[in-house]
Amino acid sequence: MGTRKVVINACYGGFGLSEDAKSWIRSTSQRPNFRWRQEDFYDPPVESLFDEWRFSQTPTGLRDHWLLVQCVEALRDKANGDHANLRIVEIPEDVAWKIEEYDGAEHVAETHRTWHAG
Secondary structure, three states: OOEEEEEEEOOOOOOOEOHHHHHHHHHHHOOOOOOOOHHHOOOOOOOOOOOHHHHHHOOOOOOOOHHHHHHHHHHHHHHEOOOOOEEEEEEEOOOOEEEEEEOOEEEEEEOOOOOOOO
């Protein structure tokens, strides 16, 4: 069984990419005006990797996208946006997962079934 790498924000504040990280992703994608395609995602489509609001609003966002993971591995702390401390967590690849946060500090959690009164 393999693993999956997921990028999270490991401090209070919130997820964010630096301008250096955005430039790195654009140059690595080899398309300066890079726009994601639906088939690039595991989750429902998100228009842009740089739309940080959408990154935070879906259970997994694009946090395991290979370009984001490689960017954080390559740039390390230079990938951090304002108030961010981006880190990579490795989880088993067959686990259903989501990102949970408190005041911007995140962790990866295994997804379990829940029921609410309706």
